[in-house]
Amino acid sequence: MLVLPGASPLDLGVTMQVFSPRDGHPSYDLTPCSLAPGPVPGRDGLGFVVEAGLEAIAEADTVIVPGFRLPQRPPAPAALDALRDAAFRGARMVSICGGAFALAAAGILDGRRATTHWRLAPILARDYPKVHVDGSVLFVDEGQVLTSAGVAAGIDLCLHIIRRDHGVQASNAVARVIVAAPYRSGGQSQYVPRSIPEPLGDVFAATREWALRNLDETLTVSALARHARVSERTFGRRFVEDTGYTPMQWILRARVDLARELLESSDLGVDQVAARVGLGTGANLRLHFQRVLSTTPTEYRRAFRWREPRAS
Incomplete structure (x- = not known):
């Protein structure tokens, strides 16, 4: 999990909760990393301390990028290079909320359908016209590349990944532990403006x-x-x-x-x-x-x- 400066505490927390090791449940080894080991400033008054640098991405089967403050500003070139290298060698690439901007800046979303928080979707579409942005859905599974909408939709995407890897009973078991809805489809609307x-x-x-x-x-x-x-x-x-x-x-x-x-x-x-x-x-x-x-x-x-x- 790539923790970028200004990372969203909830996006990180969701990812850690869903993929934390539990007896009898699917086992994942989740490693938070950043541009370098040490403290990373977060958003909403919280910060983080990570023990791994970008070298962790080179060994990962799945790379998850949570949302971060000011996603319109591309991450450091070293982070983008690490993301490109991971995608090129076939790692599964995942973004939560504004993390899609990092994948887009690395060119990983070019020619693909993707989503992000509905408020950010028009900006993502404007800044990265090669990306087919769908700002109306909870998450998008494009095979190797998966993107989710904002905040709680990250839970849906993480459970979807467990579902894809280990089946519906395994994902339902994790959903029960974290007290989440066992399944909301990616095609479900994230925000529907209504009158009365x-x-x-x-x-x-x-x-x-x-x-x-x-x-x-x-x-x-x-x-x-x-x-x-x-x-x-x-x-x-x-x-x-x-x-x-x-x-x-x-x-x-x-x-x-x-x-x-x-x-x-x-x-x-x-x-x-x-x-x-x-x-x-x-x-x-x-x-x-x-x-x-x-x-x-x-x-x-x-x-x-x-x-x-x-x-x-």
């Missing part, structure tokens, strides 16, 4: 919870709207604003998500999993797995079957 919103937020949250408890049932927009006690048109419009997905897109992803957890944690067959999550048949489950995850249920289970560590 209808007072539907709590009702919609209750309806989503209800849907998650009944994924094995037939769920339609009509049924969801009826549960929320609004018209189908109002429900569909507000649902997209709140989640970034249409109701049925959200339901489908929730079903795929539950299927992932069952594939990791149970011995149910593919057809049984499909029935349990409301997708009907194994063929249907395979179709949606391929569309959403670009893999098959069998391949996913083989890669991410989570087993409790044996007692020593």
Whole structure:
């Protein structure tokens, strides 16, 4: 984790919390580093002391750049060189909030889709026109390069990384420890300006919870709207604003998500999993797995079957 001068305490804290070693959870070795070992001034009245310099980046499999004060000013050339070298050799490059400006200054985001805090997104797009900036989403996963929006969206991205590395059950376990939502998709809106919103937020949250408890049932927009006690048109419009997905897109992803957890944690067959999550048949489950995850249920289970560590 590259701690730049003016680093955001919350961005650093989020990263440390999510990736801290815990018994029975995925193990990461996180090394904070900076331009040189020693004290680093932070933002919001807090400072930091790191024990590693830029040489740590040369050995990292993943490099995370949290937000920092005045991100429009590029970091020191030595830091940019270290980031470029890491990206060139294939390290996974991650930014939280304004950390995207460091990746952009290093040329790592050129030609890629990326995000940052919605207030900074227009500036990032203006200063780095080669970057395809999407300031409306929580995070963007471009494979080797991942970027997140501001503050709390860093939690979502860090959990997404665990999810990608170790599967949904592992990321959910960490989410429970840090008392965070287990999954918010990258496509969810980070900020939706409204005029006078209808007072539907709590009702919609209750309806989503209800849907998650009944994924094995037939769920339609009509049924969801009826549960929320609004018209189908109002429900569909507000649902997209709140989640970034249409109701049925959200339901489908929730079903795929539950299927992932069952594939990791149970011995149910593919057809049984499909029935349990409301997708009907194994063929249907395979179709949606391929569309959403670009893999098959069998391949996913083989890669991410989570087993409790044996007692020593």
